[in-house]
Amino acid sequence: MSSDWEELRTETGEVYYYNYKTNETSWTLPETEETLPVSEKQETITTSTTTGKWEEYTTDDGKKYYYNAITGETTWEKPNEIIEEELSNEKLAEKTELSELDKTLKSKPVELTGPTSKTDNEAKQSFLKLLSDNKVNSTWSFQAVMENLVDKPEYWSVKDPVTRKQLYEEYLVSKFQSELSNKSLLLENFKRNFNEELRKLEAKNLVTYNTRWITIKKLWIDQDNPIFKHSMMSDSELAAIFYEYTDKLREQHEKLLQTKKNQALIELSTYLRQVNSSLVEKSQTWESLYENLINDSRFQSNKNFQNLTKLNILQLYENEIFPRRIDDIKSQITVISKINYRNDRKARESYKKLLGELEIDADTEFKDIIDKIENNDAFIEICGRNGSSALELFWDIVDEKKQILKVKKNLVDSVISTMKNGNTYDEKMWESLETFSNALKSTRDERLANLDLTLGDGGKGKEITMIYTSLKEEFELKKQQEREKYLKKMDEDIAKFARWIYDNDRNLGENFLRMEGTRFVISNRVNYEDEYEKLSKFDQFKPLKQYEIELSTTKITKKIIEEFVSEYNKHASRKRQSSITSETNKTGDKRLKTGVATVLNY
DSSP states (O other), rough: OSSSSEEEOTOOOEEEEEETTEEEEEEETTTOOOEOOOOOOOOOOEEEEEEEEEEEEEEETSSEEEEEETOOEEEESOOOOHHHHHHHHHHHHHHHHHHHHHHHHHHSSSOOOOOOOOOOHHHHHHHHHHHTTTTTOTOOOOHHHHHHHHHHHGGGSSOOHHHHHHHHHHHHHHHHHHHSSSSHHHHHHHHHHHHHHHHHHHHHHHHHOOHHHHEEEEHHHHHHOOHHOOOOOOOOHHHHHHHHHHHHHHHOOOOOOHHHHHHHHHHHHIIIIITTHHHHHHSHHHHHHHHHHHHHHHHHHHHHGOOOOHHHHHHHIIIIIHHHHHHHHHHHHHHHHHHHHHHHHHHHHHHHHHHHSOOOOTTTTTTGGGHHHHHOHHHHHHHHOSSOHHHHHHHHHHHHHHHHHHHHHHHHHHHHHHHHHTTOOGGGGGGGGHHHHHHHHHOOOOOTTTTTOOOOSTTTHHHHHHHHHHHHHHHHHHHHHHHHHHHHHHHHHHHHHHHHHHHHHHOOOOOOOETTTTEEEEEETOOHHHHHHHHTGGGGGGGGGGGGGSHHHHHHHHHHHHHHHHHHHHHHHHHHHHHHHHHHHHHHHHHHHHHHHHHHHO
């Protein structure tokens, strides 16, 4: 039976096996092997030191505990047996150190100056002063003190090695307490020393920008690092200082990486623009450019390009390559646009020249000329061009003709107004084009000197014809509007007189009426001529005399009586409605009283 293998358990209760001689671990026990007793609370083992029946273990978070393999006892406190053995080993180590140092001193004797006999207190003070003068701090281990100060006379003022180590420990405690009075200085010094330790690890590639605090913490526990061992700061505070340091490393790393990327982007931009521009020219899209680029042998062989990601190359494409391609396309479009603009202008000039050869007047329509131009090169060339179309250019000429005609028409209208003012105007001039032309000629007005008033065939006199037609339409429209206004005024005056009769001589008017159903109508016995004689005697009838030219006296009288009957019915309807409302209110009051009486009788 072998006792090299020990049965242990994880936090979840799983059993595994540990060989404390070879430091091997296994989930299964090797064949022909037996195990030591298992501990219920055993953690994952990282280090182990055996002292008699007690064994020291360290958990994953760096905390030490002790296990008695014989009794199965587990404790967080260091057993007395281990403490006694450590003190014994320490004394042995001191003796060993002393013997090693003695060898050094033999090869390099120390010359003692000054008095050699000192009291114990003076010797201790001399040793402490040596530590202070050499700026020993918590980063110095006692081994470092011996290695650096062993050749100093003050070092040997204290003869006992154990006493020297005790003084070293007391010195560190005293130094910490003195610094504690100035907390900011203490923290500053500690942080500086802490970072110095990290720089040492960084120089050995043990600390990088992505190192975790738990890793360094385990390392320092294993190394018994003095700055970590004597620190009074909490684990979270130490972690904060550590990550502040690694953040700077990460920032430096990212800055360096970005510098490399920027340099690589500059090189790649130059490569695509000057060295191998065909890659860009034959790639119509970003995807095709990227595919061609990563398969390019020169790109693959350039180590700097390996620092670039696909996103970096895409950003280069968006910021430099794509804008250049857009600028090239815009330049090509500008050149083509200028050429097209010149060709468009030439096509319009040729088409205008073609239209100038045709007879186009203010009343000409496009359908009148299309047969003459549809096969002409000038017309075909302008179709589909930018700018004004063939139809728009035609209407431009027609509008110009209309403007000229309008000026001449206004001139003729001005001459006619002069004729009206001079009592030479006669409406018979509108009976025909010939009478119109002759009337204008008879004025011999100088304003008509440039107007051709001659009538004839073959288009001669077409201009005066259009002027005559337009002015005659305006004349007839004006006459019609004046007549409508006149008739409206006549109806208003007749209605006004009928209302006056209703208000002032209703008895006279009632002779016109007869009842038919619920309305009044004109009596069949009315003699319009007799009634005219009665009505025309009133002074209020005089304004109606002027309308006897338009209407006969009988028609005027009939319209007056019709208006009177309408007015009479309107007022009678209002009275009936008012009477019905009043009767309804009375009936409602009676019903209300009857209802109240019924309620009271009940």
